[in-house]
Amino acid sequence: MAITICAVYLWGVRPHQTTDQYACGGQGLAALPELMAFAIVLTGNIARVAEEHDLTPMQGRLLCGLAEQPRRMMDLAQLLGIEKAALTGLVHRAERRGLVERAAVPGDRRVVHVTLTDDGVRAMAAFEAGVAGALDELLEPLPSVDRAELRRMAAVVVGTAQEATPAA
Amino acid sequence: MAITICAVYLWGVRPHQTTDQYACGGQGLAALPELMAFAIVLTGNIARVAEEHDLTPMQGRLLCGLAEQPRRMMDLAQLLGIEKAALTGLVHRAERRGLVERAAVPGDRRVVHVTLTDDGVRAMAAFEAGVAGALDELLEPLPSVDRAELRRMAAVVVGTAQEATPAA
DNA sequence: TATTGTTATACTCTATAACTATA
DNA sequence: TATAGTTATAGAGTATAACAATA
Numbered sequence: 192m193a194i195t196i197c198a199v200y201l202w203g204v205r206p207h208q209t210t211d212q213y214a215c216g217g218q219g220l221a222a223l224p225e226l227m228a229f230a231i232v233l234t235g236n237i238a239r240v241a242e243e244h245d246l247t248p249m250q251g252r253l254l255c256g257l258a259e260q261p262r263r264m265m266d267l268a269q270l271l272g273i274e275k276a277a278l279t280g281l282v283h284r285a286e287r288r289g290l291v292e293r294a295a296v297p298g299d300r301r302v303v304h305v306t307l308t309d310d311g312v313r314a315m316a317a318f319e320a321g322v323a324g325a326l327d328e329l330l331e332p333l334p335s336v337d338r339a340e341l342r343r344m345a346a347v348v349v350g351t352a353q354e355a356t357p358a359a
Numbered sequence: 360m361a362i363t364i365c366a367v368y369l370w371g372v373r374p375h376q377t378t379d380q381y382a383c384g385g386q387g388l389a390a391l392p393e394l395m396a397f398a399i400v401l402t403g404n405i406a407r408v409a410e411e412h413d414l415t416p417m418q419g420r421l422l423c424g425l426a427e428q429p430r431r432m433m434d435l436a437q438l439l440g441i442e443k444a445a446l447t448g449l450v451h452r453a454e455r456r457g458l459v460e461r462a463a464v465p466g467d468r469r470v471v472h473v474t475l476t477d478d479g480v481r482a483m484a485a486f487e488a489g490v491a492g493a494l495d496e497l498l499e500p501l502p503s504v505d506r507a508e509l510r511r512m513a514a515v516v517v518g519t520a521q522e523a524t525p526a527a
Numbered sequence: 528t529a530t531t532g533t534t535a536t537a538c539t540c541t542a543t544a545a546c547t548a549t550a
Numbered sequence: 551t552a553t554a555g556t557t558a559t560a561g562a563g564t565a566t567a568a569c570a571a572t573a
Contacts, residue, residue, distance in 0.1 A: 225509075225511075226401060226513055228514075229401075230397070230398045230402050232520040233397070235520075237395070237398075247562065263531085263532095264532060264533095265532080273564070273565090275531080276565070277564050280564085281563075284563095299573075300531095301530065301573070302531065302572095322395075328519075333512060337512055340512070344505055345393040345397035346396075347500055348501065349397055351496075351497060352403075352497060431555095432556095433554065433555080442542060443554075443556090444543080444544090444555085445540065445541050447556055448540075449539085449540075452539075469548065469553065470555085529572100529573080530573070531573095532570085532571085532572100533568105535568080536567085537565085538565085539562105540563085541562080542561090542562105544557100544558085546555100546558090547554100547556075547557095548556100549553080549554080549555100
């Protein structure tokens with residue numbers, strides 16, 4: 192059983208290794224293969240779409256974080272879950288590529304606002320549409336009733352995780 | 360709508376931004392927030408567990424890849440989805456930490472077998488148990504009927520993805 | 528003093544290309 | 551020639567610690 196979990200985490204549920212073969216005791220052990228594979232498929236799709244748009248996944252996240260409005264470095268770092276020093280480099284590379292810009296803020300001269308350039312807006316929109324499209328394809332084989340159920344359950348799990356991590 | 364998706368990709372579905380607010384056209388757009396957040400929660404849990412055991416997520420994957428048996432570098436690279444040159448460094452760092460060992464193979468002197476050390480076996484088992492436990496906690500609020508449904512649907516989606524990527 | 532952001536440094540992970548040793 | 555693996559090099563992403571500028 193132990194081995195099975197690891198094997199699945201490595202890539203996914205292989206055709207002949209379906210649920211029944213994992214009939215072990217704990218719920219976590221039982222559910223792990225499918226869910227880990229699911230997570231890998233989802234994040235793998237994001238990475239693939241990002242690459243198609245000549246972005247890294249983290250750059251995609253950065254652009255998405257600026258979609259609504261310009262943000263301060265501190266806020267952006269918190270949003271992305273990285274240290275401010277790491278964000279400096281991330282923004283620098285994005286700036287060098289012409290995707291974002293730094294701007295001074297009138298009230299407080301310590302603060303920097305990061306904003307999307309026109310290119311950044313286009314890249315963000317294309318990335319986002321690509322991810323949505325990839326997800327559409329992925330869920331295509333599920334009947335719409337199932338899709339709704341999947342969304343509901345995913346939301347429950349996410350909600351649980353967020354209660355456990357209030358800082359998020 | 361676009362903005363909402365991005366915001367969710369950044370962290371997850373916030374309490375007051377539930378499904379209803381995403382009532383946009385495409386299915387991908389509609390399902391994206393919950394599923395992306397779900398994937399982030401799952402992979403974030405793996406990363407957290409790995410860190411608790413003083414491993415990187417990739418080191419955890421490496422150990423899991425060696426759980427069943429020693430493997431050649433080429434096979435391991437394919438299993439992990441990275442280039443052989445990248446694997447050389449990964450194995451080197453794990454070796455330096457005493458988690459794995461290289462061993463010659465009798466038949467073919469070009470080949471190297473990577474094996475888990477005793478410490479590596481312990482680390483692998485602890486990591487694996489930690490991930491299973493974290494998943495148990497995460498799914499705890501779902502009734503067991505839902506858990507079974509979630510597994511089934513996840514397997515369908517994963518199966519679809521694998522058909523699209525036969526090399527995997 | 529506290530906050531905001533940057534720089535310096537070090538590490539992991541990754542890819543490509545060139546190389547060595549073996550088959 | 552082909553295969554297995556390493557080395558060299560480059561770059562992204564990350565953290566910690568020290569620093570500068572501003573509040």
